[in-house]
Amino acid sequence: MLNIKVLGSGCANCKRLEATTRKVVTDLGLEAEVEKVTEMSEIMKWPILSTPGLVVNGKLVSTGRIPSEKEIAAWLTA
């Protein structure tokens, strides 16, 4: 089972990233747990300077932008 974390303090882009990620998970029929991390001290445990961030199984794969569905799908199925 995949563990996915969306890092962000609740800005519009963070919500969009969460929605896109959930959509990809549903579209691909993956078993995954999508978590939202909003606490700054938790977020800063990853090497991140700009939100939103996307973490897949403990690995930070993207920061500061909203990747395309294709990119997210590639990370989730890697």
Next chain:
Amino acid sequence: MNSSLIDPARKLPVRRIALVAVAAAAWIALYNLIQPLANWLAYSALGLQSGSRLGESVAFFLYDVPKILLLLSGMIFLISILRTFFSPERTRALLGGKRQGIGNVLAAMLGIVTPFCSCSAVPLFIGFVESGIPLGVTFSFLIAAPTINEVAVVMLLGLFGWKVAGLYIASGLVIAIVAGLVIGRLNMERHVEDFVWQMQVAGAVEGEKLTWSDRIQRAWDSVKEIVAKVWIYVVVGIAVGAGIHGYVPESALAGIMGKQAWWSVPAAVLLGIPLYSNAAGVIPIVSALMEKGASLGTVLAFMMAVVGLSLPETIILRRVLKPRLIAVFIGTVALAIILTGYLFNLVL
């Protein structure tokens, strides 16, 4: 299997670049069509009188809206391509180990080209100061990045011309450098929230490898994102501006927003700080105000206060800065903007 050896990322750009070239040609053709089309629509299709108030306002609106939207799309694409070569991570690495002074200058300049959203101000602030970048240098970045943003510069270019756009960039840089230097001199480190210093920040992330195809894709994505976000402000701002253009008499504002009114600059800044708007909505209105006698210094000061010192960003920063440092930050930047406004009113 020979074909699998060809890197698809290398094969792709030819088509993408051709696409960009076609788009550029269409852009130029459209751009040159706007003026005749706007005149035809206003005076022939709608039958408005040339020289009448309504006619002037409508023609102004029909010309400026497509012009600004086209300019925004084209310029943001170019700026976004440039920005794919920068990232907050790279900027932090470039600023690491720089002294005050040279560090402030570099930070302000990097503030222009580094992709930045004020919603990321907190992680960026923590990441910068934790890696040892001086507080004042960090502020130079945090002042320049929102003030000299791509939408503001492109709108100024479209409505005021390159001289004013250049003046805006130059004064934004100077304000960011000077305010950062002042904040650095005041030794305000203890007015940063304590948790920031105690935080364990993870090491640097490795940079991404981008192909030209990725860069074009990302630039196109940010054009769509920014235009979707600001077009409504552009339309409303230009509509208000067009109304002023047609209906407010010449030099009506010289008395209250002109050079003679010494208090107009601080009043414009005080009014601008709590106003939450973006450059897209404000610039068409101030451009129309200037036509009616408002002076350039006053107008630029107002714009900078609206764009660079926004209330939401200040509230976000309050999470990492204690009240006194917030006050010093706003006070220093506001003062710098006021002085710049006076300077322009004096020399121009």
